Amino acid sequence: MGENEIISVDSESWPGEDLVRAHHGRLRRLCELLLGDREEAEEIVQDTFMKAYEASMGPSAPNDWSAWLTRVAVNACRDRRRAGWWMRFRRWTDRVEDVALAASDPDPADVAARRHVRQQIWSAFRGLPDRQREVFVLRHVEEYSTAEVAEALGLSSGSVKRHLFRAIRKLRDALGDVQ
Amino acid sequence: MSPCLSDDRLTRVVAELGTNAELAHLATCVTCTGRYRRLTGEVDLIRRVLLTTAEPQRRAVRSRWGSVAAVAALSAAGVAALFWIEITAWRAIQPASDLAQAEQMSATLADVTAALFSVDGEPQVALADSPAVVALEQDAALEQDSTVDVARCGEGTGQDDAECAAVSSGLENLENPSPSVEGSDASDLELQDPMNVIEMDEPERTVLETDNVDLGG
Numbered sequence: 001m002g003e004n005e006i007i008s009v010d011s012e013s014w015p016g017e018d019l020v021r022a023h024h025g026r027l028r029r030l031c032e033l034l035l036g037d038r039e040e041a042e043e044i045v046q047d048t049f050m051k052a053y054e055a056s057m058g059p060s061a062p063n064d065w066s067a068w069l070t071r072v073a074v075n076a077c078r079d080r081r082r083a084g085w086w087m088r089f090r091r092w093t094d095r096v097e098d099v100a101l102a103a104s105d106p107d108p109a110d111v112a113a114r115r116h117v118r119q120q121i122w123s124a125f126r127g128l129p130d131r132q133r134e135v136f137v138l139r140h141v142e143e144y145s146t147a148e149v150a151e152a153l154g155l156s157s158g159s160v161k162r163h164l165f166r167a168i169r170k171l172r173d174a175l176g177d178v179q
Numbered sequence: 180m181s182p183c184l185s186d187d188r189l190t191r192v193v194a195e196l197g198t199n200a201e202l203a204h205l206a207t208c209v210t211c212t213g214r215y216r217r218l219t220g221e222v223d224l225i226r227r228v229l230l231t232t233a234e235p236q237r238r239a240v241r242s243r244w245g246s247v248a249a250v251a252a253l254s255a256a257g258v259a260a261l262f263w264i265e266i267t268a269w270r271a272i273q274p275a276s277d278l279a280q281a282e283q284m285s286a287t288l289a290d291v292t293a294a295l296f297s298v299d300g301e302p303q304v305a306l307a308d309s310p311a312v313v314a315l316e317q318d319a320a321l322e323q324d325s326t327v328d329v330a331r332c333g334e335g336t337g338q339d340d341a342e343c344a345a346v347s348s349g350l351e352n353l354e355n356p357s358p359s360v361e362g363s364d365a366s367d368l369e370l371q372d373p374m375n376v377i378e379m380d381e382p383e384r385t386v387l388e389t390d391n392v393d394l395g396g
Contacts, residue, residue, distance in 0.1 A: 033229060121228045122235050140226050146195060165194035171225050172190065172218070 019065055020049055026142070027073050033137050034077040036126060044076045070142070071152045074134055081130060117175070124174030132167035135160055184211050189218050 027048060031041035051072055055061055062068035125133065131153075138149045139160070150160045184192070184201055191197050192205060192215065205211050 029230070036234060117224075118228050118232050119235055121225050122232075125225070125229060126234075137229075140222060141229055161194050161196045165191055165196055168193055168222060169187065169190050172186075172221055175221055175225070 019052065019069075023066065023069050024049075027069060030070070030137060030142060031073055031077050033125075033141065034074065034130075034134060035080060040080060041077075044073060044080060047076060048073045067148060067152055070138070070144075071154075074138075074152060078130060078134075120174045121171065124171050128167055128170060132163045132170070135163040136167040136171075139164055183208060184214075186214075186218075189215055193218055193222065 024045060027045045028041050031044045032038055035041055035044070048069055052065070052069060055068070125136075128136065134153060135149055135155075138144045138152060139146065144152065146157050146160050146164075149155075150157045153160070155163075182204060184204060188197070188201055189205075189211070192201055197205070205215055
């Protein structure tokens with residue numbers, strides 16, 4: 001099935017551009033947070049919409065496209081992390097050397113403090129295990145409910161809460177070192 | 180013991196893992212409520228940082244431990260490759276040389292054993308060159324030659340008349356053995372050379388009578 005053919009097909013079950021417009025930015029941010037790579041995040045978002053189109057052509061199209069897209073994107077990120085062992089190895093062996101952030105605050109001390117806080121937060125966030133990172137992003141960045149997170153990740157609510165507890169504790173420890 | 184909640188317990192409450200007792204205390208304790216708000220504020224700060232700021236750029240500087248790990252991994256791979264070669268390739272070749280060496284060793288031992296522990300007093304190799312064995316082999320060869328000559332003379336292939344006469348006389352001697360040798364010793368008869376009987380055409384012909392002599396076994 002060619003790409004042009006996909007674009008030209010019009011189906012009643014395929015929401016089309018509305019779905020892409022509504023979820024593209026959210027999914028790209030989600031994948032970027034989970035992977036830490038903008039280009040790979042964009043690839044995964046494209047793949048996710050491709051799978052959405054194929055699902056809409058199938059016998060059982062999902063009713064809740066938002067949850068479906070989130071689940072597919074998170075699973076794709078997980079698969080990409082498993083496959084990219086060399087990238088992970090390089091990331092693990094690299095050090096965060098510099099934080100190039102634009103600052104609007106004129107106070108140099110405040111700027112330095114904020115920069116250091118941001119750096120610590122990002123470093124701690126990247127140091128989280130994959131599952132804890134996924135749960136934290138969906139629960140506190142995407143502001144899903146616990147039940148929605150559990151459904152998207154295929155976990156129980158209790159498991160989601162435990163992962164969330166551990167993630168918050170580690171992130172707070174990083175903040176505590178700064179403060 | 181203070182009834183106020185610890186940081187871990189407050190974090191559990193934020194993660195919706197708090198018990199009813201902890202929630203009840205939180206609703207009534209001003210201190211814990213303040214700490215709880217501070218905690219949720221920290222989580223909100225983390226969320227805003229993740230949402231609104233770019234991730235710090237990672238400079239491609241390999242740490243020293245990363246290089247050490249890479250060298251260790253390569254060394255381990257090299258050692259594993261050496262073990263693999265030892266186990267598969269080298270041992271696949273080794274049994275053939277062992278087998279050849281074993282055959283050579285067994286042949287050498289057989290020679291030494293034959294030379295040292297021969298029952299007849301002579302090694303088998305020496306026995307093969309003994310005069311008695313040579314004489315027996317010559318007997319067999321001459322008997323085969325004489326049979327061939329008789330066949331040629333019978334066919335009239337133009338062979339020399341003298342030779343055919345000698346052959347025919349030899350055959351006559353075989354058919355009419357001399358009675359003078361009937362009482363001779365069989366062991367002596369065996370040692371006669373049949374070649375002499377045919378070529379010299381002498382009446383002894385004792386060797387050819389050995390077929391009629393009972394050798395007792």
